[in-house]
Amino acid sequence: MAQVLEFKLPDLGEGLTEAEIVRWLVEVGDVVAIDQPVVEVETAKAMVEVPCPYGGVVTARFGEEGSELPVGAPLLTVAVGATEAPAAPAPSAAPGSSASGASPVDAPADESSAGSGNVLVGYGTGAPAARRRRIRPERVVAPAAPAPVVQPEPVPVAVPAAAGEVNGRQGPVAVVSPLVRRLARQHEIDLWRLTGSGPDGLILRADVDSAIRRAEEAARERTRPAPDGPVVAEAPTAGAPAPAAAERIPLRGVRGAVADKLSRSRSEIPDATCWVDADATELMAARAAMNAASGPSGGPKVSVLALLARICTAALARYPELNATVDTAAREIVRLPGVHLGFAAQTERGLVVPVVRDAHTRNAESIGAEIARLTELARTGKLSPAQLTGGTFTLNNYGVFGVDGSTPIINHPEAAMLGVGRIMPKPWVHNGELAVRQVVQLSLTFDHRVCDGGTAGGFLRYVADCVEQPAVLLRTL
Template sequence: MTTDVRSLREFKMPDVGEGLTEAEILTWYVKPGDTVTDGQVVCEVETAKAAVELPIPFTGVVEALHFPAGTTVDVGTSIIAVAVAGAAPAPAAPAAVPAAAAAPAEVEPERREVLVGYGPRTGSAQRRARRANGAAVAAPVAAPAVPAAVPVAPAAPVVPPAPVLPEGERPLAKPPVRKLAKDLGVDLRAVLPTGPNGVITREDVHAAAAAAIVEPVAAPAPAPVVEAAPALPVPTAAGDVRVPVKGVRKATAQAMVASAFTAPHVTEFVQVDVTRTMKLVRKLKETGELGAGVRVSPLLLVAKALLTAVKRHPEINASWDEAAQEIVLRGAVNLGIAAATPRGLIVPNIKDAGSRTLAQLAIGLGELVETARQGKTAPADMSGGSITITNVGVFGVDTGTPILNPGEAAILAFGAVRELPWVHKGKVVPRQVTTLALSFDHRLVDGELGSKVLADTAAILEYPKRLITWG
């Protein structure tokens, strides 16, 4: 016979952005008393990189929300408590209790840090029954009839550490498992795989996430939730308004200052006749050659022209390693697109954009822009960029001197396309003209290399057929 008991699980603010230290709770999707299931999204938080929805890694009833919406919480701090149903042996069946349970209660072992974002845990095995990396972990032994008793469980088997992967090697896992790990804040490199041929399974990820959660305790009465209204800028007597700088805007400001005062910027400009490119854009839209529903824009052709120029001059696809005092030549071109969102400027990137066809690039660009507009860009989509385009032309701006995205060697500003008088075939006629500006890190890129990349990009936009001959 068993008696249902409840234990309290604390879900801590995970590191959802590769080393971030805090996040602001934007919205709660649950309230005390609601039932939640494993994988259900319980809240949306904003980090210094993006807004992210957080799924909870266990099933139970919400006991308390520790912080109201609008609060900035440090990574590793518990944000929600959930009462999880469990079972314990009835007092009348002492023979079913392992011999280890008869031993005196041990002093709680020293707490130690584990996965980033889930805080410290102990080496105790007092948690619900589960599978951890293929090894069974015993369920907690509780005595409901004696409240003062401390549950003691058999010692958990030692779980071997995850194998150390060579630098740059990715753990083996299917895309859904990688997404689950990202949602739960689990580093796949720290997970011991149990699947065939060393593949990490969903169970492995859940086990790693559960192992980072503190042991259950008796469920207290639900704590009241203070639903504080978001802080609004308050005008001063003189009419001034102070707006707190946090989240994406704070990270952008810090990154731009670091970039401006670390990398020696050089910016070059060129005006180019893009009449043929604009005609090609219209033709692709009318014929639907790239596929049904695929969005075609001048930015798409600018991106393809830049990628072709980078292919011809791969030395510009580089980054500076300050610690090693080395130039790192990147293997893939992760093309960043600067996007203005209500939360500030973000730069998501299209992975390995240089290997994509024009149709594939169009699809990737459309998905990137739509996701950014919805504020759903994942932190992983904003890391690892190698070269960026900023489309200032959409604001009617001719050009600018863009600041490098930190860690990248170059950024291209695409200005407004205007009808201007232009010398064409010996006559002054109206043509579609734009201005391109390329900023680059002079530690990595000298004037010759930067000029060649900018000139090639302009030449392709003037005669887009070069995409075929040069690509």
Template sequence: MTTQTFELPDLGEGLTEAEVVRWLVAVGDTVAIDQPIVEVETAKSIVEVPSPYQGTVSALHGEEGQVLEVGKPLISVDDDSSPEPAAPVSVEGERYREEERAGAGSGNVLIGYGTPDASASGRRRRPRKRPPARPAQPAAPTPATTPAAKRPPLVTSPLVRQMAREAGIRISEITGSGPNGLITRRDVREAIEAARSVPAAAATTARPEPVPTGAVDARTGLVESQRVPMSGFRRSVAESLSRSRREIPEATVWVDVDATELVRLRQSDPSGPGLLSYVARFVLAGLRAYPELNGLVDAERGELVQYDGVNLGLAVQTDRGLVAPAVMGAHRLTTMELDAEIKRLTAAAREGKASPAEMTGGTFTLNNYGSLRVDGSAAIINHPQVAILGLGRIMDRPWIVDGELTARKITQLSFAFDHRVCDGGAAAGFMRVVADAMENPAAAIARL
């Protein structure tokens, strides 16, 4: 029998460590080549790591919640057939694209994509080649105290694995009803129904556990009730925000917007794009008019960089904290396509499934803090970007229209920008492009 140890692979994007979120296998389980074995959380997202070996799991080198460095042992697999390892598997290649599925609407005044329960999601697996799985070798007699080796689950359809994974069910725990024990979609559906009849388990995402200390703080004289370790993700966010404050001389401007006509447009077509999608479309128009806001400052070379195209970042509140994944190539999408991609992307971000490119590739950020029922905010620019637009909640407020006092749907836009890139005139011009389009959306859409 040969024992092969799989080390935590290079996860790309310059990442050097990852936190074990959830083991998908246990000691004694039989794994197949390319089978997901563990979920790990990096500073960018949560990813599944596949096994390059097949055989019986003999050791897991890390507890859930433990941080492992790249290159350190992750899992050991026993296999007396001594298989050659599969070709290196790209972790990024294991990611999933979310299907464009309509989610819960934003209502008539709240734009809800940024909230954890704002939309539903589904997944579609990227096509990839699988090496043919070799038949399991007969297990040698083992003592009664040793877990018995299990035959690898017979699954030929990626859709079946996808269904099981989305439902949080281990494929190895499903009994196949097909030929030779083949696991079918019906088997997965029955397992899902059976799981629903059992009280829901606690969330599987590992969270840093508070540590009671009882120590007395020298500065305040108060007893520390607890200390909570910062996850790698939280440390990354903290460093990014701190760097933004250190390096960017930012300024902020505000404008109140009468969004009554935009709300009416949305209500006139309940199956059409959501409010945030319209605002995103108007932001893209503003960036075409003021391209200096869609770039970065190369301080080392003393140059201002502008991009030919927009990766539109969207601030999304998740259980892991605030993230800003980007709609890649947003300038190429129609308003309906923007709507579908925003729903897919926010759902993926909440599940920790957004790709590293989506998590780090934004060129401009739209922050819908109105979804949190907040009216205004002086947002921090998402370094190395140079600007961020914030959108508050839409409320009924008294407003003067044609000399008459009336109730209108009013929201506030706040815009933080890097003063090295432009002055207040350009910032105000960009704001008016977006605000004017929101106040007269029919005319704006006709020009786009």
């Protein structure tokens, strides 16, 4: 007899509480193997393909593409034992085994439900996968007299902290996500008056957002002043286009995560910015010499961003105050032992900040290779949450957008960010004479709690000196 197992959205790590379904990789009725990816989801950090720890037949899917699910909500159900699921390629059949196309033998329920040993955070098993025969995956056609299956357990519904919590009424509210409940509470939305659009009447975030918009429109109607004279209806002009409705774009996924982090940075960190113009002519000449010395096939070229990143690690060694974070609860400054250098990368999904681990132990060539690797992953949406977190200092090259300067917002919970404008020829006084030089503007935004202006100015001046005279950097190599 088949056993129906429910697979829930696992904890994807890094404190993520929800994910948006981007694309289903299986249909109801498909045969899935253990550890086969079944759905592609987008979190606030990255795109993730979620593997299923069970092998069997997909009997139900929960959630449409574009909908958000909280961690722990059902993703799909799998009938284990109804048919043999495809598994990893096995060795050739032992002597005496059948080589014909006989039907696969159902595995016992306890073996089939053992799950895989490959886990995401929060689900999976440590037991070895059961041995299975290899068959070609195919769509399962329901037989005339299907075997009885055990129905999946109903979706759990969160219950208010106390009965009659809202307006004195008793009973549960069909809300799973604590984020949805909190959003409704912040906007004084009565959840008992909402009809959920999710499975079994589950109230989703979209339902609360719609209720908020309706409440705001009603409030605007109530506060709109009445006209002084009689109202005369204006006839629409023939052929005139209808007024366009304002476009509303949900703040979710990567864009929502960026909005939350930037808002938190502005509200918590007392930041200040200082900047300086630097003559980058010698730096550009040094880079050209490095790349020329490597020859036509001497390896990847050293980028300007890699050189600036190496300069930053040298500057942080001199000014460790800026490689820190603030523990607001303990009222302590935490100076960090290593430099995990983040760099801003613009992608089709929005701004992301991949992190070069242990940048203080790398040279310019190694940093450049890692930046190139992470940038390619960012462009294809394959960065993992771990590759987007844990930074201690961020380098932001906004010069690629053709602008000279900016006042960056600190990447919370870090303490500083170096911004780099475009490098372009400008008139400059060099050796007492006016000349055309390659000039760049550098800006440092720092948390004023971790240091004062003297330290921040010293850091920025050292960076500028290394840009103007790369030989200065040789002293620290």
